[in-house]
Amino acid sequence: MSCERIKKLWLRYSSGDLFGKKQRRFEEHLETCSACRARRLAFDRSTEAAGAALSASVELTPAEWRRVRPDPRPTLNRGRRPLAAALAAVACAAAVGVVLYFAPKAPVEQAVTADAGVALKQARPPAESDRYEVRMCTDDPKIKIVWVFDRNLSL
């Protein structure tokens, strides 16, 4: 048998998957072929040397462990949670929809004040003649900035 014909068997030999009849064929070839015998020796010795080098102990230092360890609290996933979360989200959305649908359409008085001192006030449901004002107070009490909008939010 030629070296070419046992080419595929080298793949199995390298991965430890060579058994039975195929193993016998491989061994028989090696008995008659010095080149393949030398190759197997080189394979085995280099594998052993590399394995010895790789098997050296590898450990995290305490500082490295502190650096890479995850916080399980926000990441812990128990598998059934995504479905439960999806169902809860759907239920919440449905509840909000029902409340909005049946809620009275009464006028709402609302005042929003932002940190910058902007005050926006809406007194009644919007009418054609309504105007909106945005007042901005500055550090100087004498200076006040006022924007006035109509119903279409045109200045």
Place this chain on the structure above:
Amino acid sequence: MADITDEQRARQAQAGDRAALENLLERHQNTVFSMTYRILRDREDALDAAQEAYLRVCRHLGSYNPKRRFKPWIRRVAVRAALDQASKRGKADGRDVDEFPSGEPDPLQAAKGSQVADRVQRALQALSPAQRAAFVCKQIEGMDTKEIARAMGVRRATVRWHLFEAKKRLAGLLGGDA
């Protein structure tokens, strides 16, 4: 707590016991890191990959079946994280190490010397991450090709090819012409 197996601890963690999860991660911190380091051969990359692996364990613990052993599962997570890290960093498949000094007839004997130990390290560096992953799983972890294929997410034939190429390359660099 010491008598509790990994699988029992994993079951507790799946039920929401955070202390059990932390304990499980702590117990396997070096299982994960040694795997990522041996595959990537770079401590910083290995730390990044290990961190990603620990996170994946937290996120996907729900998919682990406690009837099966925990260590192979976490090992698979580590291998995938290492390979993902390698592809993320765009590491080339194998590095050129043609400049290796020649003339060492027996690498096993000579490996005791620091010079040849260095050659062995550089030969390992010359392998692609996939070849190293297959080699580490086979030679160090004692996994069979089916397990390796599952861990790497490839077919068995691909694992055989990686192992053959890895050994051929190592033999070429360390043990003369192969």
